[in-house]
Amino acid sequence: MKFLERMVNLDRRFIYLALVVVVALPLILKLVLPIRVSEPVREAYRSIEDLPSGSTVMVSIDYDASSEPELQPMLLSVLRHCFAKRHKVVLLGQWALGLPFGEIGLNKVSGEFNSRAQSSADSILYGRDFVNLGYRPGARALIVGLGREFRDFFSADYRGTPVDSLPLMRGVRNYNNIDLLVGLEAGQAGDEWIQFAGARYGLKIIIGGTGVIAPDMFHYLQAGQIKGLVGGLQGAAEYETLVRHHGTGVAGMVAQSTAHILILVFIVMGNIAYFVLKGRKKS
């Protein structure tokens, strides 16, 4: 009886400690589990894979540090995929504090490609193969406005370089010149891209969302309003598997698995103790 009462009133610090252990151990030991690729992620992958080489892909960074573990691996995988297919990448952001992640991602992935490049033609160069337009306030006003003319909002890139002096941007005036949008979402911006850029201008969209956002995107996927969905760290791990470049997505899946199991164990333990005590009190 005392044991059960102790279980029901278990000090929360034991729960915290158990969680730290089950999350930290797989990361320290670098354990890996096989990743099953789900259909929504495969569809997102195909959307980029099936574009003709040299297509223009716009990436919107709509997250900040709190969602970085889930969404940054997606950004890196999408950039690796785009650059491998020689697609052009136009990056912008609706979250001011998220944009540095875009810059970090672009530098990291372009650096990987450039370290293997034999010539300028093989390299991934700023202005020719990718640009970072930066952040502008405006949310849905920005999304609708870009459908008419990018220069109304982005006359210069994040460094202040006029966009007309960047070879890639000379051919980009509005959504007619964008072949695919990849929205990396931790909030409402994903809905706004779909409802305004997608529904009104017919822009083809795939969404990478946090585990919290992803369930809200399934109805867009079923309705065909988005072409693919990469959800949560699991989605990131699946995309990393598809582009054959394991990163923090795959690395984090064992820790997430053990954390989920631990929480389930806690729920079962809590319920057993609760019902046994309740039954004894009744009797």
Added chain:
Amino acid sequence: MKKEIPLLITFVTGVIIVIAFFIPHQPFGRMQEKLLIWYSIVLGFTLLLGVDSLVRSNLTKISRRQPGWGYAVVLMAGFLICLVAGIASLVKYSSIIALNGPFMYVYTYIIVPLQATMFSLLAFFIASAAYRAFRARTLEASLLLLTAALVMIGRVPVGAEIWRGLPAIQDWIMEIPQMAAKRGIFIGIALGTIAMSLRVILGLERTYLS
């Protein structure tokens, strides 16, 4: 006139935006574009207003030694460090987010770890709350618990290792029952938003004026 003019502006603006959504041709398309650019400019200025409000309220708190004034000092220090680092990056590297600039140093080594830490705490609260509060007291609670357990275990790779059918069950839950419930909620939200928007445009809802 204090109420009539704002009501008229709201009515005209709302009607233009609604018409332009369905008829994006001239003259409505052009009018909508102008309004959206104004909206972006106003939104930019609201950021300045936010900064002004933040600085004023925290400086007042510090000068009057109100409860929690120490936190206000930390906040103001953080604000000033970010501001100085941002300006220094802009002057030296022509960009706030230049990777080797001082702002990115502050961003990478202070802002990111702090935000990540705040968000990571959720995992601990969820684990503790699940243990204490997630009880199968009723049929509905039991169904919710079972569904949550299946999704949690089917969503991660270990689920497929335990039983290959778990990911398929998780997919089915997410794509059928979850979607049905979400659609109902979203349709309700959309209808409510339309009704409220009409009330604002027609001047029946005036609480935003006070």
